[in-house]
Amino acid sequence: MAGYSTILEIERLKEDCDRLGFRMGYSKQGYHKTEYGDVVSLFPKDNDALPIYSRDAEVFIGSLSDVRFWLRGIEWARYYDSMVIGKLNDKHRERKEQDLRNKNLIRIITKG
Numbered sequence: 001m002a003g004y005s006t007i008l009e010i011e012r013l014k015e016d017c018d019r020l021g022f023r024m025g026y027s028k029q030g031y032h033k034t035e036y037g038d039v040v041s042l043f044p045k046d047n048d049a050l051p052i053y054s055r056d057a058e059v060f061i062g063s064l065s066d067v068r069f070w071l072r073g074i075e076w077a078r079y080y081d082s083m084v085i086g087k088l089n090d091k092h093r094e095r096k097e098q099d100l101r102n103k104n105l106i107r108i109i110t111k112g
């Protein structure tokens with residue numbers, strides 16, 4: 001079947017994106033096709049996945065192979081953080097993210 005390997009690659013990328021807190025989508029910036037092929041964008045999965053970004057922000061724009069390499073870099077950076085900081089890294093990261101959510105909530109409440 002023609003294109004089946006591309007479908008499998010997209011499914012694997014979607015799983016990796018979901019695990020890392022992203023979702024794939026269509027680029028809003030007008031970069032829909034380049035000389036290297038079609039372009040996709042990565043967005044935060046939800047408000048809790050990546051709290052420092054707005055839900056509609058494009059975190060990354062590139063081809064499928066670019067997305068694969070970029071996600072590999074994100075995984076490496078998180079592994080390196082855990083190696084340097086230790087097992088406290090996940091708790092520390094969760095605490096900082098919750099602090100940011102609380103700060104954003106206070107900002108929204110005081111504006112309203």
